[in-house]
Amino acid sequence: EVQLVQSGAEVKKPGESLKISCKGSGYSFTSYWIGWVRQMPGKGLEWMGIIYPGDSDTRYSPSFQGQVTMSADKSISTAYLQWSSLKASDTAMYYCAKQGVSGYELDYWGQGTLVTVSS
């Protein structure tokens, strides 16, 4: 059974750094892209970018380029999303999802990590 399990909710202050994780199981983690999606409170879905754990090839949405860093550790089947200096506007739910093979569809999703940034 394919599963993506994300790290727990975080409460941070502006300016702090953060790294959240997404652990895949039940499939070949290195063979499929992992995508990250942001959902701000009460808002829709926003595609942040994708990473290929096999070689850490990464593609960022122009909206998120330079704002976050995606990485992966294939030895432990885990993808990461990190911030070096959080802002209040980073408050959101963040989802990781496995990309399928047909047309950039995200076929399995993690449960989400809620990030709250507040002074």
Place this chain on the structure above:
Amino acid sequence: QSVLTQPPSAPGTPGQRVTISCSGSSSNIGSNPVNWYQQLPGTAPKLLIYSNNQRPSGVPDRFSGSKSGTSASLAISGLQSEDEADYYCAAWDDSLNGVVFGGGTKLTVL
């Protein structure tokens, strides 16, 4: 403002057939497959339709997708109360070099 345009809401009654539209352009829907996601309240999104009209295993055949030119549609027949959710369309955009989502449609089953 989302790149793909969806109606913000869609009402329906049990048993009815409802359709949700998704309008894009030549750089996204016009040249790439469309995917649809269902997000039940308080849960993570779930893939509902991929490659315009394909259903993942486990998705009831009450859900169907279609695409024509730069627009796509999701149809739900035999509407049930458990279908009340937010629905999002998405597609790769060749100009933006990334996936674009619609703003989402809130389906209410009256």
